[in-house]
Amino acid sequence: MERIRLGNTVFEGRNNAYLIPGDRPTLVDVGVATDSVRQDVRDGLAAVGYEVSDLDAIVLTHWHADHTGLAGELQAASGAEVYVHEADAGIVARDDDAIAEERDIREQRFDEWRIPKGPREEVTSFLDGHDDMYGNSVDVTPVEDGDRIAAGDDELEVVHLPGHAAGLSAFAFDGDEGREAFVGDVILPKYTPNVGGADLRVDRPLETYLDSLAEIADLDFARAWPGHRDAIDDPAGRARVIAEHHRERTERVLSVLDEHGPADAWTVSAHLFGDLSNIHILHGPGEAFAHLDHLVAEGVIEQDGSEYALTGTAVDVDALVPVPETKR
Structure with a gap:
């Protein structure tokens, strides 16, 4: 090879x-x-x-x-x-049809995540321009x-x-x-x-x-x-290290909601990553959404429209984001 x-x-x-x-x-x-x-x-x-x-x-x-x-x-x-x-x-x-479906989902997610007009236009131009x-x-x-x-x-x-x-x-x-x-x-x-x-x-x-x-x-x-x-x-x-990274990110997302109250994915992303440009305007809130979505499914936070808030449920992050055992 x-x-x-x-x-x-x-x-x-x-x-x-x-x-x-x-x-x-x-x-x-x-x-x-x-x-x-x-x-x-x-x-x-x-x-x-x-x-x-x-x-x-x-x-x-x-x-x-x-x-x-x-x-x-x-x-x-x-x-x-x-x-x-x-x-x-x-x-x-x-x-x-496959391309149109992906783009329709993109627009839906941008609405749900509450990406502001300026960054939304920037990332759309970047994606369509490539x-x-x-x-x-x-x-x-x-x-x-x-x-x-x-x-x-x-x-x-x-x-x-x-x-x-x-x-x-x-x-x-x-x-x-x-x-x-x-x-x-x-x-x-x-x-x-x-x-x-x-x-x-x-x-x-x-x-x-x-x-x-x-x-x-x-x-x-x-x-x-x-x-x-x-x-x-x-x-x-390496898979274990990446899973540990996502466990730490889950803790960060929970901390953002605890410190700042209910927030949409774009706001959570801003607390995690700061200002974003080009493709990262997609990847930042996307990553925030992945964690928020997981926490909703696990009953740790609740979603009201585009906003996410803590439920007050006790949180076991180790159970929420399992790190795989390795054989070596």
Whole structure:
């Protein structure tokens, strides 16, 4: 397996694509559709003796543009089959109904979160202004949890791990030191993946993501190959650290409501993160919402329209946000 480092000046940065050589050359994730990343992919393939036309399969971890943007043109140049989880297939294929649904949910959430007019216009302009980063339409082969995809000289197993995105999936394989996986943005080595704003279609986003972290810990991969930055040598340990981060954030959200009284998601976000710009105008209140939504479902706070308030119920944060046990 060869890692291809991709630039990315639009989103989080330092993206990865992974080439699996062999009888069925396979590329895992493809980067955003910009000229510089297009050249990064071609140069990375050429460095190990491959061209785009050699690709037989492309596997996508989730629908975000920095993972899927070049899929359409790479497929057109190679004839490669493109695989992505069925929950994200419509958006990757650039299906009008799937895209319209995501945008309708976006407008609904912006109303619910009470994002003010100025920031709302700014983030909408940012998102709509980067539509071209998603590239050309793709003929997608949907997959689901447990499916196996021929890749290189072996196969990849689909492991559905939603939260950051509805269809986010890891692709597991037998590595030199045991079971490994390409994990996209399920876990990252430096940042914590956004939950709540990164994919507005996810129901109960925090609970869903915590379940995925627990599964990462239970699977106990020997190594994880993320969508950004370097390999993670203790994926289960990293999942635990991220869960602990969300436990601390839950405590912060409760403190905001205790100190300032009832508040909407935008106000809670401002207390947590301060002033926000471009994509973070989506991710900040999205993360606040994920925690508020979880606390409502657990009966710890109550929702009245767009406002959230404490109920006075005793709170056991350890039980609300479980941190998975690790086997090492």
